[in-house]
Amino acid sequence: MEAIKAEIVVVGAGPGGYVAAFYAADKGKKVVLVDRDKRLGGVCLNAGCIPSKALLHATGMIREAEASQARGISFGAPKIQLDKLRAWKDSVLDKLGQGLSGLSQKRGVQVLQGRGHFEDSQNLRVETSEGQKFVHFEKAIIAVGSRPAMPAAFDLGNPRVMTSTEALELEEIPRNLLVVGGGYIGMELGTVYATLGSSVAMVEALSSTLVGIDSDLVRPVMRFAEKAFKEIRLNTKVVKMATSGKQIKVTLAVDGKQIEESYDRVLVSVGRAPNCKDLGLENTKVTLDDKGFVQVNAQRQTADPNIYAIGDVAGGALLAHKASKEAKIAVEAIAGEASSFDGVVIPAVVFTDPEVAWCGLTEVEAKEKGIKVEVARFPWAASGRALTLDRTDGLTKLIIEPETERLLGVGIVGHGAGELIGEGVLAVQMGATARDIAESVHPHPTLSETLMECAEAFYGTSPHTAPRKKS
Amino acid sequence: MDIRVPRLAEGVESATVANILVAEGATIERDQVVLELETEKAVGPIPSPGAGKVAKIHVKSGDQVQVGQVLISVTVEGAADQAKKEEPARASVKSSAIAAAQAAAPVRENAAAPGADAHRYESRSGFPPPAAPSVRKIAQELGIDLTRVKGSERGGRIALQDLKAYIAALQEAAAAPAPSRETPPPAAKGVDFSKWGPVEKKRMSALRRTVAQRMVESWTTIPHITQMDEADITNLLALMKKYGPRFEKKGTHLTFTPLAMKAAAAALKKYPIFNSSFDEATGEIIYKRYYHLGVAVDTDAGLIVPVVRDVDQKTIFSLSLELNTLVERTRQRKVSLEELQGGTFSISNQGGIGGGHFTPIVNKPEVAVLGLGRAALKPLVKDKKTETRMMLPLALSYDHRVIDGANAVRFVRELIQALENFSENELKEWRG
C-alpha cells in the first residue's frame, strides 16, 4: 500500500494538535491530522473545558436566582430538565466540532480518523475503520493529550464510579456524590452537581484543596464550598471501593482509622495521566520523564529530532491554551524560525464560585524559589462594582519585583476573575511596572478597576483603601 | 527570502565562511546545504529554509560573519510564493520591523561596541529582561541576546527603539577595523626551506589554527602533570565479548569508550575536584554537578572533542548509541557548536589506533583529561603466581594548580577499581 506523504503529521486533534495542524497549513506545509475520535477538539472540546464551562454557567443561574431573593427579586424553585440541559451542552460541542472540521477542510488539512502508532522516526501507522493506513512524514507532532488517572483499586467497571468524562455526560443527578480529589476538576464538577441538588462530599488526601494556589486566593472558594458541599474531608484517603447493590461502598482512612460509607455515585478526580502507551514511542528515540510525560526542549522537540511533542502529553501546566501556544512554537521551530517557550507567561483559571485566576509568579512559587517580592492587595469589599454585583468575595493582588517595580505575577479571586486575568497576562508579558497599571485609566464602575487600584495601593495612593503606612 | 547566520551557540556570535556550495542563479531545494560556517571547532552546514533560486550571495569564503547577517538571498517560487501573496500584510509588517532593526551592514556583537558591553541585565527574580513579545521575537530572529540591550522605558523595559540603537552601535563597531585577535605565532618565518629541497606550502585550515591556539593556551597556562597506571581489563573484555552480539542485535556497536566514560563518571562523582574548573579571574574553583564528558575524535581536519551529556544518568546501551552517531557526525563535521561545549572532563582513547602511555593535554577550562592506550597481554604477578592479563595503559593529565598528586593517584586507583570490577548489570539495561 502506498504511504500518504506528509511534511508534518500531527497525532491528536485537541487544542494542541488542531492548532499545530492549522498553523502549519497556513505556513504552506502539507499536513495530516490524526485523531481516534470522530469529532476534532480533543479533551478540551469533548470532555473538558467546554462542557464543564457550559454546565458551570447553566447551573450558576440557580445560585444567582437564589441570591437574588435577598435583593427583592424571586423566581421560585428552579425546575431542572436534565435531558434539555444535556442536549444544550451537546449542541455547543457539536457546533464547535463542526466548526473545526470546516476549518481543516478550508485549509486542506487531511484528517485521518484512527489510532496512530509510530513504526519508526518517519512512519506512522493509523488504524482506521477501513484498515491500516501509513503516513510517511518528515516531522511529527505528538499531541495525544492525557486521560483521567484511575487507580486500579477504584476501577470497578461500575458506571457509578465516574471520571470527569462520565460526570460531564450528566446521566443523572445522584442523591449523594463522593468527589475523590480536591483539585480544580473535582472542585468545578462538585460545584455543578451540588448546585443541581446532589449532596456532595469531598475527600482530599492532602491538608488542603486546590493545592499549589496562593492560600488567600483559595479562601473565598473554600468559604463557598463549605456551604455548598455537605462536607470536605482533608487528610483523608480512599482505601477501597466496592459495588454494593445500587451504591458504591467506600472505605476511607482518617487519622489511622478506617470508616465505611455508601454513595450513589463517586467522581474520581485524582489527576491526569499522559496518553503515551501503545503509541509506538519505543520505535523512536523519544524519551519520557519519570512521570511518563514526553521530554522536550524549549522548541518542544523531543530526543528524536524528527518528533515534537506539545500539550498535556509534554507535561507542565495541563491547560488548553498552553497546548495551543506550544503548537505554534513547535511549528515555527519546524519551519526553521526562531521560537522558544522560554519566558512565555501561561495563565490559569479555576472556574469555581468565585473564580480563581493567576499568571506569572505566584506567592507560593516566590517563597519556594526564594525570590524577594512585594505583594499589593486590593480586597473587593472596597470596589463599588463588586458591591453593585453583590459579589464582594474577591481579591486582586500584584506580585512585584521591588527594585524595578516590574509585575512578576497577578492573582485574582472573584466573580469573573477568568476574564480579568487577560489584562494581567498582557502586563506581565509586556514587562509592565505597577506604575504602568496605576497610570492606565480603567473604566468605572468595573471590576477591572481593582487592578489599577491595587497598583495604586502599592504606591499608597489608592483612593478607596486606607493610606499606606509610612515606615 | 534571506538566509542568515543562525544562532550559533551560547556566547558565540561570529563565524568564518568555510565553503559556499551554491552559485548565483542556481535552483535550490528546501533543506539543501548552501554554505558551511566554521566556528571555533566545528564546521556547521547551513541549510536553506525553503526552495527557490539563489539571487545573490553576499559573502565570500573566508569572510568573518556575525549572527543575524544575511548570507544569501533567495527568490522563492511556486507554492511558497503564493502563500506569501495571500498574506502580504502580515509578511511585510514583520519584515519591515526586522529591516528597520537591521540595516545592510553586518552586525557584530563585539565587546568593543560602545554600550554593548557596558550593559548586562540581571534580575534578582531570575526573570528575562522586560520587553514586549514583539520585540522579543525580533531579537530572537536576529540572534540578539536581550540581556545586553539597555532598556530605556520604565522598569528597564526594552523598546524597539532600544533594540535599534543597540544594533546601530554593533554595526558601528563592526565597521571599525577589528582588533587583531591573536598575535601571529613567531614561527620559522623567513626561513626558505626550498633551499634544501622541494617543498609544498599549504594554508592551515581555520580548524587547525584554532586547535593550535587552544593547545598553546592550555600548555602555557596550565602546569601539567601526568599520572600513569594500568588497569587489568581481562574480565571487562570478557563481558564485552558476551554482550557485544546483543548490542549488535539492538542495532549498535559496543565499544570500550562508553565503558571508560561510565567508570570515569563514577570516579568523578567520588572526586569532584576533577570535574571542576578554575576561574583565574576570581580565583574560584567551580564544581559542576553534572557529568558531561568530552570524547576526542580524530577527524581528517584535526582533533575535535564533542561532548556527551549526563553520562552518569545514561545506560551503556544509550551511551553507545549516542556516541556512535556523535563520532560519525563529528567525522563528517556536522556537529553543532552546542555539542562541543559544556564538557567537564575529557577522554582520549587511542586504543583503537594503538599506543601505550602518553601525556594528553588538558582541555581547558576543564582540569583533567584521561588518555587510554591499547590494552596488551602482560605478565601479572598475583599471590606470587604469574598470570597473563590484558593490561590497559591509563594516563591522567591534570591541572596542578587545582589538583595535587596524591589526589590524582586516588582518582586513578578509583578508576582502575571501577574498570576491574565493572558491574555486569550495567550492560543489561536497554533503557534508551
Ligand SMILES: Cc1cc2nc3c(=O)[nH]c(=O)nc-3n(C[C@H](O)[C@H](O)[C@H](O)COP(=O)(O)OP(=O)(O)OC[C@H]3O[C@@H](n4cnc5c(N)ncnc54)[C@H](O)[C@@H]3O)c2cc1C
Ligand atoms: C473536566 C476538565 C475541565 C478542564 N477545564 C479546562 C479549562 O477550563 N481550561 C483549560 O485550559 N484546560 C482545561 N482542561 C484541560 C484541557 O482539556 C487540556 O489541557 C487540553 O485538552 C490538552 O490539549 P491537548 O491538545 O494536549 O490534548 P487533548 O485535548 O487531550 O487531545 C488529545 C487528542 O488525541 C487523541 N489521541 C490520543 N491518543 C491517540 C492516538 N494514539 N492516535 C490518535 N489520536 C489519539 C485523543 O482522542 C484526543 O482527541 C480541562 C480538562 C478536564 C478534564
